């Protein structure tokens with residue numbers, strides 16, 4: 001099943017009033033495939049990610065998860081698609097560890113992995129800290145940790161490098177590659193070349209349309225030429 005399509009979006013458009021954010025976009029993501037969305041601010045990346053994650057509905061077009069249309073509030077989507085949105089949220093009174101326990105319990109996931117995920121994201125010294133005591137980079141890592149604790153076939157990340165220092169950005173690229181290696185597809189918007197190079201494919205957007213879609217090194221080389 002290595003090349004089986006997990007997510008298939010076709011003819012997807014979305015407007016906010018007069019403002020057209022997506023113009024009949026097509027995007028396929030295979031199981032375990034790593035796909036980076038790039039393009040200028042306002043080109044439609046976040047809108048496409050929200051639709052791919054089942055958090056928003058397109059005005060036209062179809063979005064299939066494993067061959068079946070995503071329904072409104074689809075339990076398959078909640079169970080299988082993990083999201084780190086660009087509008088972060090957390091509970092001010094819960095510690096880092098309690099956040100991860102909450103997510104693990106809510107998803108019926110193994111709480112035994114919490115320590116490993118904390119170590120992977122360099123949060124092991126902050127398990128007892130509440131969000132207010134964390135740096136912005138650590139808060140971003142907490143959101144990513146919450147996504148890595150739960151079961152997922154698709155991980156959707158909207159500019160996950162935001163607020164991360166260069167070391168944390170490199171670890172994020174490692175996390176993305178590790179997801180692919182375990183068979184989880186990752187669809188992520190990024191402005192960082194280094195992070196985009198962790199992907200198998202780069203999809204370049206401009207003014208709500210896909211203008212390039214191909215192997216990461218080729219699309220990036222064309223961009224820089």
Ligand SMILES: Nc1ncnc2c1ncn2[C@@H]1O[C@H](COP(=O)(O)OP(=O)(O)OP(=O)(O)O)[C@@H](O)[C@H]1O
Pocket residue numbers: 016019020021039040041042043044045046047048189
């Ligand atoms: N909730 C909204 N209401 C009105 N317009 C919106 C809304 N969300 C997005 N837009 C508009 O839709 C277009 C695409 O925005 P989108 O956020 O998808 O782009 P983006 O590529 O993710 O940009 P960025 O890199 O800045 O995050 C932009 O013109 C934006 O102003």
